[in-house]
Amino acid sequence: MKMNITKVLLLLAAVSGGVLSCKPKNAGxxxxxxNAQKAYVAPGKYDEFYNFVSGGFSGQMSVYGLPSGRxxxxxxxFSVDPEKGYGYSxxxxxxxxxxxxxxxWDDLHHTELSQTNGEVDGKWxxxxxxxxxxxxxxxxxxxxxxxxIELPNSAGNHSSPFITENTEYxxxxxxxxxxxxxxxxxxxxxTYKQNFKGYVxxxxxxxxxxxxxxxxxxxxxxxNFDLSHAGKGKSHGWFFFSCYNTEQANSLLEVNAxxxxxxxxxxxxxxxxxxYIKAGKGRKVKANYAHNKYNEKTHTATSEMKSEVLVLDAxxxxxxxxxxxxxxxxxxxxxxxxxxxxxxxxxxAALIPVFSFDKIQSxxxxxxFDGEYDGIPVIKYDAALYGEVKKPGLGPLHTEFDGKGNAYxxxxxxxxxxxWNIKDLKVLDRAPTFYSVGHLCIPGGDSxxxxxxxxxxxxxxxxxxxxxxxxELTQSAQLYDISGDKMEMILDFPTIGEPHYAQAVSADLLKxxxxxxxxxxxxxNKYVTKGExxxxxxxxxxxxxxxxxSIRSHFSPDNIEGIKMGDVVYFHVTNLEQDWDVPHGFAVKxxxxxxxxxxxxxxxxxxxxxxxxxxxxIYCTDFCSALHQEMQGxxxxxxxxxxxxxxxxxxxxxxxxxx
Amino acid sequence: xxxVRFGNIMIERxxxxxxxxxxxxxxxxxxxxxxxxxxxxxxxxCGSGNxxxxxxxxxxxxxxxxxxxxxxxxxxPNRGVGKFTDVEVSPTLDAAxxxxxxxxxxxxxxxxxxxxxxxxxxxxxxxxxxxxxxxxILNFMTNTDEMINKDPAVQAQLELCLxxxxxxxxxxxxxxxxxxxxRQNDGVK
Numbered sequence: 006m007k008m009n010i011t012k013v014l015l016l017l018a019a020v021s022g023g024v025l026s027c028k029p030k031n032a033g034x035x036x037x038x039x040n041a042q043k044a045y046v047a048p049g050k051y052d053e054f055y056n057f058v059s060g061g062f063s064g065q066m067s068v069y070g071l072p073s074g075r076x077x078x079x080x081x082x083f084s085v086d087p088e089k090g091y092g093y094s095x096x097x098x099x100x101x102x103x104x105x106x107x108x109x110w111d112d113l114h115h116t117e118l119s120q121t122n123g124e125v126d127g128k129w130x131x132x133x134x135x136x137x138x139x140x141x142x143x144x145x146x147x148x149x150x151x152x153x154i155e156l157p158n159s160a161g162n163h164s165s166p167f168i169t170e171n172t173e174y175x176x177x178x179x180x181x182x183x184x185x186x187x188x189x190x191x192x193x194x195x196t197y198k199q200n201f202k203g204y205v206x207x208x209x210x211x212x213x214x215x216x217x218x219x220x221x222x223x224x225x226x227x228x229n230f231d232l233s234h235a236g237k238g239k240s241h242g243w244f245f246f247s248c249y250n251t252e253q254a255n256s257l258l259e260v261n262a263x264x265x266x267x268x269x270x271x272x273x274x275x276x277x278x279x280x281y282i283k284a285g286k287g288r289k290v291k292a293n294y295a296h297n298k299y300n301e302k303t304h305t306a307t308s309e310m311k312s313e314v315l316v317l318d319a320x321x322x323x324x325x326x327x328x329x330x331x332x333x334x335x336x337x338x339x340x341x342x343x344x345x346x347x348x349x350x351x352x353x354a355a356l357i358p359v360f361s362f363d364k365i366q367s368x369x370x371x372x373x374f375d376g377e378y379d380g381i382p383v384i385k386y387d388a389a390l391y392g393e394v395k396k397p398g399l400g401p402l403h404t405e406f407d408g409k410g411n412a413y414x415x416x417x418x419x420x421x422x423x424x425w426n427i428k429d430l431k432v433l434d435r436a437p438t439f440y441s442v443g444h445l446c447i448p449g450g451d452s453x454x455x456x457x458x459x460x461x462x463x464x465x466x467x468x469x470x471x472x473x474x475x476x477e478l479t480q481s482a483q484l485y486d487i488s489g490d491k492m493e494m495i496l497d498f499p500t501i502g503e504p505h506y507a508q509a510v511s512a513d514l515l516k517x518x519x520x521x522x523x524x525x526x527x528x529x530n531k532y533v534t535k536g537e538x539x540x541x542x543x544x545x546x547x548x549x550x551x552x553x554x555s556i557r558s559h560f561s562p563d564n565i566e567g568i569k570m571g572d573v574v575y576f577h578v579t580n581l582e583q584d585w586d587v588p589h590g591f592a593v594k595x596x597x598x599x600x601x602x603x604x605x606x607x608x609x610x611x612x613x614x615x616x617x618x619x620x621x622x623i624y625c626t627d628f629c630s631a632l633h634q635e636m637q638g639x640x641x642x643x644x645x646x647x648x649x650x651x652x653x654x655x656x657x658x659x660x661x662x663x664x
Numbered sequence: 665x666x667x668v669r670f671g672n673i674m675i676e677r678x679x680x681x682x683x684x685x686x687x688x689x690x691x692x693x694x695x696x697x698x699x700x701x702x703x704x705x706x707x708x709x710c711g712s713g714n715x716x717x718x719x720x721x722x723x724x725x726x727x728x729x730x731x732x733x734x735x736x737x738x739x740x741p742n743r744g745v746g747k748f749t750d751v752e753v754s755p756t757l758d759a760a761x762x763x764x765x766x767x768x769x770x771x772x773x774x775x776x777x778x779x780x781x782x783x784x785x786x787x788x789x790x791x792x793x794x795x796x797x798x799x800x801i802l803n804f805m806t807n808t809d810e811m812i813n814k815d816p817a818v819q820a821q822l823e824l825c826l827x828x829x830x831x832x833x834x835x836x837x838x839x840x841x842x843x844x845x846x847r848q849n850d851g852v853k
Binding site for chain 1: 770771772774775776784785826827828830831832833834
């Protein structure tokens with residue numbers, strides 16, 4: 006009997022040992038099943054929050070549910086997306102037009118939800134193109150990119166697309182200073198200090214329609230602008246930008262832009278800038294930039310080239326811009342829900358400076374300046390400082406707020422999120438991230454009214470967290486429950502691209518107004534086919550226009566003849582469906598320009614240049630019904646000069662005589 | 665009738681000979697949801713099935729439970745289900761309204777229906793106003809999905825066509841104009 010008990014104990018020990026040895030390294034707190042339960046959303050249940058996450062170098066924006074971390078949609082913004090035909094259909098190609106021509110792939114870093122009175126209003130989400138500088142507005146009814154505006158005099162649009170508290174403006178600060186677009190750019194790079202300028206752009210947004218316009222730019226010394234956030238409440242009317250490379254280095258910035266003990270936070274009085282514009286102090290400067298809009302009625306984008314921009318000179322106007330010293334190459338520049346505290350995060354610092362809006366105002370009044378930097382007044386550090394969070398961690402990057410008096414800051418170098426109290430600047434809690442966290446997001450965390458149930462950390466390095474997938478591992482985010490005093494990690498989830506900044510909003514604000522389909526009666530696409538009766542094939546010289554309809558489960562027409570080599574064929578496909586979730590796809594064999602995906606009630610166009618004589622099948626690529634596999638047809642291509650006339654039909658099997 | 669409940673899915677055995685032809689269809693609908701059924705079963709097998717899963721408000725499966733209601737003797741097959749109850753039509757035609765209806769037909773209906781008695785994707789429209797009451801036609805046009813799930817005549821038709829009639833989100837006015845067009849097509853002057 007004793008022997009048996011010993012055996013059982015040994016067996017138990019072996020089993021538990023085995024279990025322990027299977028436990029992954031660095032599992033974090035989420036291994037506790039109680040925590041995992043908090044992120045569990047049962048099949049068929051809805052998530053509480055939408056999470057709009059930058060797709061980083063994919064150029065797109067992704068939409069996740071929280072707390073499940075499930076990916077719902079990748080919204081194509083600055084890159085072509087073959088899954089949706091974005092940038093491939095004739096209607097969407099103009100969205101990616103720039104002064105450099107068609108740019109198929111960019112780098113989207115930050116997302117910002119529109120606000121009214123400092124609260125997220127659920128109308129639009131903005132995104133920035135970092136490489137070829139642009140700002141996009143995405144409509145939150147259709148989840149489609151509605152508008153993209155390019156920014157002249159800019160290079161690396163990084164401190165963007167942050168907004169003022171009523172979405173009066175979206176801002177865009179240049180990361181790279183460069184010679185102005187209307188200046189001679191053919192200069193030695195070593196003349197940086199004299200020839201390179203920095204610009205921050207203010208894009209106005211129309212209240213009802215969201216239409217954007219480049220209202221004005223402010224010309225500044227040639228330094229790098231990194232991130233920004235608007236004042237709110239008492240500081241409404243001001244905007245704050247973090248600045249680095251005040252050394253004005255043009256090479257090996259890793260070393261040469263890290264020389265100074267302090268760089269700057271720049272405070273911009275944009276209400277004052279508006280006054281100067283009214284007083285005629287701006288100067289119109291020649292520029293060349295694209296403004297692209299997607300029309301929801303024609304389902305067609307247009308691209309307009311603009312030729313002028315209004316510029317204000319911060320140096321000569323003196324009281325629009327002020328520099329505030331901030332330790333060590335600041336990244337985050339975040340304003341608390343009251344609008345009083347501005348948190349700067351020096352990437353190489355071991356403390357967090359918190360500035361006071363009231364003190365900044367008094368310092369400006371009393372001219373508590375430490376001289377000027379290239380013509381811009383520099384406020385004395387102590388005159389603007391509320392206090393410093395001492396020894397919070399290494400490498401603070403970005404801070405958001407819970408609306409209960411606490412701030413949460415990410416630390417890249419020490420891989421953690423740190424919770425601290427804004428008033429007494431004491432550290433309250435710290436939680437590890439896996440690994441090297443960049444931005445974080447709390448729903449409404451940069452607004453006047455955070456909805457602080459969760460915090461999401463977006464990591465730069467994944468390393469051993471997931472099963473490996475070759476040299477490139479998945480990008481990742483981690484979800485924390487912050488409803489209690491202590492942060493609890495409840496989920497890891499993979500993301501697309503590299504997730505930089507993100508925003509989250511209660512699902513209740515968006516889900517009811519989500520667009521279900523486009524009304525066919527309102528479809529005013531130039532090539533719409535309203536009903537099969539109107540479907541036709543029209544030859545115009547060597548262009549052939551196919552006016553085609555799709556409905557479960559056939560195209561009209563589905564037999565087309567009379568196309569000849571040398572023709573350029575446009576398939577204008579109208580989806581006649583008027584129900585939710587019934588897109589149809591369209592593909593033709595050998596098309597070198599992808600396929601189409603057409604939403605219910607929408608018209609989209611595929612351009613096709615046949616490369617050989619023969620029969621080319623067409624079919625629906627998006628499973629639509631039990632007879633989806635029957636949704637197909639044929640196009641006949643004849644040699645150049647052939648006498649086969651244009652003809653088209655539907656349902657005429659065996660009725661047409663051989664020719 | 666025996667009803668067996670698995671989580672939020674109900675499977676029934678219908679003994680009434682009147683409804684027997686519908687069993688095939690219902691099995692088809694239930695089959696489509698089998699993946700969910702297996703999920704529910706596996707939850708039970710793990711001993712973690714809970715009552716929460718049967719209260720799934722967001723689930724489209726609610727329609728399956730609704731479909732069971734068609735065995736309810738109180739269902740009026742002349743009226744169908746929807747907002748229209750007693751619809752009076754004039755003995756004469758409103759030609760302007762019928763012409764509007766033809767416009768809607770061309771855009772939203774003609775892909776699948778002919779005005780003759782020939783079946784295309786769905787049945788031909790000739791005689792439809794004699795086969796069905798005006799209220800039934802209007803309800804089917806404006807409350808398509810629920811009618812497909814509940815109405816015996818529609819379910820029998822689905823077995824023939826195998827394509828669920830798309831919900832074309834017609835407005836009430838569009839539906840009324842289409843009814844007038846159908847009446848014109850059936851010879852009302």
